[in-house]
Amino acid sequence: MSKVTVVGVGNVGATCANVLAFNEVADEVVMLDVKEGVSEGKAMDMMQTAQLLGFDSTLVGCTNDYAKTANSDVIVITSGIPRKPGMTREELIGVNAGIVKSVAGSALKYSPDAIVVVISNPMDTMTYLALKSLGLPKNRIIGMGGALDSSRFKYYLSQALGCNANEVEGLVIGGHGDTTMIPLVRLATYKGIPVSQLLSKEKIEEVVKSTMVGGATLTGLLGTSAWYAPGAAGALVVESIIHNQKKMISCSVALEGEYGESDICIGVPVILGKNGIEEIVKLDLNAEEKELFAKSAAAVHATNAVLKEINVL
Numbered sequence: 001m002s003k004v005t006v007v008g009v010g011n012v013g014a015t016c017a018n019v020l021a022f023n024e025v026a027d028e029v030v031m032l033d034v035k036e037g038v039s040e041g042k043a044m045d046m047m048q049t050a051q052l053l054g055f056d057s058t059l060v061g062c063t064n065d066y067a068k069t070a071n072s073d074v075i076v077i078t079s080g081i082p083r084k085p086g087m088t089r090e091e092l093i094g095v096n097a098g099i100v101k102s103v104a105g106s107a108l109k110y111s112p113d114a115i116v117v118v119i120s121n122p123m124d125t126m127t128y129l130a131l132k133s134l135g136l137p138k139n140r141i142i143g144m145g146g147a148l149d150s151s152r153f154k155y156y157l158s159q160a161l162g163c164n165a166n167e168v169e170g171l172v173i174g175g176h177g178d179t180t181m182i183p184l185v186r187l188a189t190y191k192g193i194p195v196s197q198l199l200s201k202e203k204i205e206e207v208v209k210s211t212m213v214g215g216a217t218l219t220g221l222l223g224t225s226a227w228y229a230p231g232a233a234g235a236l237v238v239e240s241i242i243h244n245q246k247k248m249i250s251c252s253v254a255l256e257g258e259y260g261e262s263d264i265c266i267g268v269p270v271i272l273g274k275n276g277i278e279e280i281v282k283l284d285l286n287a288e289e290k291e292l293f294a295k296s297a298a299a300v301h302a303t304n305a306v307l308k309e310i311n312v313l
Contacts, residue, residue, distance in 0.1 A: 002026040002242050005069040005111070007103045008079035009033045009061070011224075012119060014042050015231025016076055016238075021046060021057040025239045030069050031061045032107075034079075039063060070110040074238050077130075079103050080120040082225060090306050093125060097312040100126050101133050108134060115140045115241055115276040118252075119234050123176040125303045127252045127265040132313050139277040143252025145176025146267035148233035150250050152214040153183045156207045157190070160199055167191050171250055172211065173267050173283075174296035181267070182292045183211045187283070240272035253277055260290070261297045264304065 004026040006017045013031070020029050031039040043061030050056070062068045069075070080096035083089075100120050108114060116136065118127045127143030134141070149172035158165035169189045174182035185204055188195045196204065210217070218226040240247040250269050255261045258280050259268060269281040285293065307313040 001028065003028045003030065003072045004074045004076065004238055004242065005030045005032060005072040005107060005114075006076045006078065007032050007069075007107060008077065008120070009039045009042055010078065011227030012230045012234070013076070013078035015227050016078065016119070016234040017042075017059060017231075018046055019232050019235035020238060021050075021059050022053055022055050023235065023239065024055050024057050025235065025242055026057060026073070028058045028060065030072065031059065032064065032066065032069060033061075034064055036063050066106045066110050069107055072107070072111040072114050074117060074241055075104070075107045075111060075114045076117045076119065076234055076238060077104055077107075077126075078119045078234070080126070082121075089303075090310060093122065093303070093306045094310045094312065096120055096122075096126060097129050097307060097310075100129060101312070104130055104134055108136075115142065117234060117237050117241075118143045119230065122303055124252045124265050124267070124300045125307065128254075128300075128304050129307055129313065131254050131265055132307075138254040138256075139275055141254065141265070142237060142270075142272070142276060143176070143265055143267070144230075144234045144237050145252050146172055146250025146269075147236055148230050149176060149181050149183075149211065149214070149267070151229055151233055153188070153207070153211045156210045156214070157188060157195060160203050160207050161190055161195070163190055168195075170195075171269060173250055173269070174293055175266055175300045176252060177299070178213050178216055180296040180299045181212055182289065182296060183208045184283075184289065186286065186289070237272060241274065241276060244274040246271050246273045246278060248272075248281055251277075253280060255280070258282060259285070259293055259297075261293075264297055264300055266297055266300050 033039040039061035271279040
């Protein structure tokens with residue numbers, strides 16, 4: 001019996017749970033939220049699609065009842081609030097840090113061996129907070145960001161190439177932010193052909209820019225943060241763990257000297273299996289990519305420093 005808990009069932013959390021159930025990633029998916037009745041209602045609504053869509057996974061909703069999450073293999077944390085008008089970065093980090101620490105600690109009381117997947121924002125900093133505050137080994141703390149950013153990169157590449165997105169390979173490393181992510185153009189391919197041979201330099205620059213502001217673009221169109229791709233990206237990470245697929249996915253993970261960085265969680269390619277992070281894949285970055293990664297890491301370090309300034313760590 002495999003079991004996944006999704007904490008926080010707003011748009012992203014509910015989508016993640018829905019994808020997990022529809023793809024039968026786990027036998028049971030528990031949805032937990034602080035708002036009375038919301039997770040129960042969403043779970044019931046989703047379960048009423050089971051016979052329509054033909055899946056056998058069970059969805060359970062609960063309001064703050066962590067006992068129902070017991071013995072989960074993976075805990076997905078999407079809890080937190082979006083930045084509100086007039087809210088400082090420090091205030092947002094302070095609020096979300098308190099939420100993430102609380103829910104992760106509560107869930108781990110009932111599932112001490114679980115692997116934790118963090119989606120809450122700011123994602124790299126919340127992953128770092130989970131690493132530092134929960135006392136888990138680093139292979140069991142994973143931030144989802146790079147999986148989403150890489151998916152957006154492949155989407156924009158496929159649009160530029162006029163091809164099927166499933167035939168494009170592309171990887172985004174670095175921080176999960178519109179100024180810190182690094183789409184690795186040099187390694188991007190279409191059916192094994194480097195995209196640099198197929199697209200003009202101007203077109204590639206356009207793809208990179210579109211990828212980096214991918215989240216902001218959707219917020220502008222929707223009036224709120226996106227949820228379908230973020231939820232599905234979280235489910236992709238969970239599936240590789242639960243089914244021991246050993247997929248290489250870009251995720252925010254703790255570095256101890258890899259890529260020249262330490263005391264940080266930031267996006268790099270990893271192999272994900274039943275133990276969580278099975279391996280950190282070391283790419284041979286060129287000088288320009290190394291410089292971009294160092295700048296991205298410096299920005300993430302600066303955000304992490306806020307955790308100490310506000311006495312969360």
